[in-house]
Amino acid sequence: MITFGGKIGFFQGDIKLLSEDLRDLKPTIFITVPRLLNRIYSKVTDNLERAPFYKKLLFRWAFANKEQEVLK
Numbered sequence: 001m002i003t004f005g006g007k008i009g010f011f012q013g014d015i016k017l018l019s020e021d022l023r024d025l026k027p028t029i030f031i032t033v034p035r036l037l038n039r040i041y042s043k044v045t046d047n048l049e050r051a052p053f054y055k056k057l058l059f060r061w062a063f064a065n066k067e068q069e070v071l072k
Contacts, residue, residue: 001029015039 002008009025011018018036048059 006028009021009027011021015036022030048056051059
């Protein structure tokens, strides 16, 4: 990746600041562990549960469309 212009970024060391790091780094490839993915999934689903109906509907629509694209 480095040969083709890829860059390497490291998180600040605090898991609570990871979303900030991801926003700043905008990684194309994200190497992680299942525990972190479970944490991200929980945060997204918790926020979705508290969201208004129209945001839930929009999220589900966008997710379904992206899922179809990935399956192609």
